[in-house]
Amino acid sequence: MSRKKGLRGKTASSSSPSKDSPAGKSTGKTVRGSPGIVQMNGVVHPSRPPISNSSEFYDISFKVMLVGDSGVGKTCLLVRFKDGAFLAGSFISTVGIDFRNKVMNIDGVKVKLQIWDTAGQERFRSVTHAYYRDAHALLLLYDVTNKSSFDNIQSWLTEIHEYAQQDVVLMLLGNKADSAHDRVVKREDGERLAKEFGVPFMETSARSGLNVELAFTAVAKELKHRSTKDPSEKFKLQEYVSKEVKVAGCCRS
Ligand SMILES: Nc1nc2c(ncn2[C@@H]2O[C@H](COP(=O)(O)OP(=O)(O)OP(=O)(O)O)[C@@H](O)[C@H]2O)c(=O)[nH]1
Ligand SMILES: [Mg+2]
Numbered sequence: 001m002s003r004k005k006g007l008r009g010k011t012a013s014s015s016s017p018s019k020d021s022p023a024g025k026s027t028g029k030t031v032r033g034s035p036g037i038v039q040m041n042g043v044v045h046p047s048r049p050p051i052s053n054s055s056e057f058y059d060i061s062f063k064v065m066l067v068g069d070s071g072v073g074k075t076c077l078l079v080r081f082k083d084g085a086f087l088a089g090s091f092i093s094t095v096g097i098d099f100r101n102k103v104m105n106i107d108g109v110k111v112k113l114q115i116w117d118t119a120g121q122e123r124f125r126s127v128t129h130a131y132y133r134d135a136h137a138l139l140l141l142y143d144v145t146n147k148s149s150f151d152n153i154q155s156w157l158t159e160i161h162e163y164a165q166q167d168v169v170l171m172l173l174g175n176k177a178d179s180a181h182d183r184v185v186k187r188e189d190g191e192r193l194a195k196e197f198g199v200p201f202m203e204t205s206a207r208s209g210l211n212v213e214l215a216f217t218a219v220a221k222e223l224k225h226r227s228t229k230d231p232s233e234k235f236k237l238q239e240y241v242s243k244e245v246k247v248a249g250c251c252r253s
Contacts, residue, residue, distance in 0.1 A: 065116045067120075069142065069152050074117055074120065094117055129163050138170050175204045
């Protein structure tokens with residue numbers, strides 16, 4: 001079904017820890033001096049390895065889904081984020097659904113993002129629908145060089161409202177911002193649409209890396225913030241994005 005093998009282990013999430021997740025067994029104590037133990041609202045989350053072979057430890061885990069028309073650059077964005085490389089060459093459309101994990105250090109907490117890369121092609125839509133309800137965050141992409149991918153954002157949003165959780169973290173990304181000559185969607189148009197729907201927005205480029213790390217970091221920070229509910233931490237996703245976002249073509253030497 002996909003370029004790579006599917007999920008090998010269960011995912012422990014902050015909202016519904018799996019049975020084999022120690023996060024579900026709160027002792028209510030802060031354990032000092034134990035590596036990887038984090039106190040969050042009375043719940044102790046020991047850092048633990050995922051069930052798969054990866055050696056990475058994490059405290060909390062979330063599912064993030066990449067959605068948008070075929071060819072907008074979902075797979076390339078994920079590869080850029082995970083491996084720091086651009087998948088140049090011929091376009092290999094994703095079949096079904098694929099995923100990659102990445103653990104990020106967010107303010108001292110190890111946040112694992114399990115990122116689901118969906119197929120944009122219409123024929124796989126029913127497969128994608130089945131995954132929406134488990135997603136904690138959605139990155140909705142269009143391609144700034146493809147007007148119809150932008151026009152289709154409205155119907156993607158309708159689909160999201162129908163299938164995703166009501167409180168899902170949603171962000172709109174205008175990808176391929178490096179393609180200045182082929183651009184047909186202005187940054188202002190993306191901003192206007194995002195404002196209309198009340199979602200954070202940024203332009204990205206899987207080719208140059210513009211704002212790629214930021215998009216995932218912003219989502220991870222928001223999810224971690226919601227999960228820990230630390231009153232001393234005043235995180236506002238929109239504000240964070242507005243402060244950190246870089247504009248395509250700006251300030252190049
Ligand atoms: N210039 C430029 N090209 C990009 C960028 N991101 C992706 N591409 C190109 O766009 C094409 C499609 O990229 P993919 O990442 O495979 O697209 P996708 O959204 O995963 O497509 P589906 O799997 O069919 O849904 C490829 O030829 C990429 O090289 C980008 O940021 N800039
Ligand atoms: Mg793909």
